[in-house]
Amino acid sequence: MLTLHGFPMSPNTRRVLFMLAECDAPHQLVTVDLMAAEHRADAYLALNASGRVPTLVDGELVLWESNAILGYLAEKFADKRLGGESAGERAEIARWMFMNAAHLSPSLARVFAHTIRLPEDQRLPRIVEEARADIERSLRALDRRLEGREHLGERFSIAEVSIAPSLGIAPMLGVDLTPHPSVAAWIERITARPAWKKVYG
Ligand SMILES: N[C@@H](CCC(=O)N[C@@H](CS)C(=O)NCC(=O)O)C(=O)O
Known part of the structure; x- marks a missing residue:
């Protein structure tokens, strides 16, 4: 199961949520509350030292930067043809x-x-x-x-x-x-x- 750590109102988080929805990808969202500064807490910084949302976890892979996540998901769900073919x-x-x-x-x-x-x-x-x-x-x-x-x-x-x-x-x-x-x-x-x-x- 894919886990997305993010803040639901953030455009960068929503970018990945939009991609997950396009891919019909089962996932769970773990809220990182920016208003409560959870992105600066040690627990989140251990996952993403840049202290920004979102971060995707897929097994061993911990990936942040939303556009990198889109590229990863485009490859993982290649049947959706969202990443370009030539x-x-x-x-x-x-x-x-x-x-x-x-x-x-x-x-x-x-x-x-x-x-x-x-x-x-x-x-x-x-x-x-x-x-x-x-x-x-x-x-x-x-x-x-x-x-x-x-x-x-x-x-x-x-x-x-x-x-x-x-x-x-x-x-x-x-x-x-x-x-x-x-x-x-x-x-x-x-x-x-x-x-x-x-x-x-
Ligand atoms: N380039 C990053 C930008 C991430 C980003 O700036 N996220 C904002 C929320 S939309 C954030 O975490 N802000 C909190 C902060 O910068 O302290 C990406 O695309 O993932």
Whole structure:
């Protein structure tokens, strides 16, 4: 049985829950309560010294970093064909996953931190401004790629599983997808999937 240690409200945890649902993978979720700082407790740090969620445990394997977990699950449940089947397709998928991990997701997290999470006296408008500009760069690139296509790769893949949960918090942050109609339509298709509904209700 797969065990996912994570916080149900965290987009990084939800990314893996979405993947587990796409794979119909039996699993259990062990809640690591970020509000109670359980991610900084010795018990969790023994599992994941980076002190972030999520972490997947599969027998002897203890794996953290949500995108690495998606890659692992794509191989484990290869019949779902979510990881790409040719070198070119895998590279295309990797491109968007790296872009999300390096740029889009951290910029969304910065806007969240400096508009909602941090106490008001610690919020820095300059960081929000820079992060919003960076989000626009990623959205422009995504929109260009998605023009006239249904998916980032040849079919629904872990690129979609990776990015959609990041953009899930966009409305809350006032990030408007209207100027990026191909992204908006793509997100609608992803959020209509049964696996998404299972995780997001
Ligand atoms: N790159 C990591 C990011 C994980 C991450 O930052 N998770 C957040 C929750 S969404 C977290 O654990 N925050 C607590 C902290 O950083 O102290 C991944 O994709 O798994």
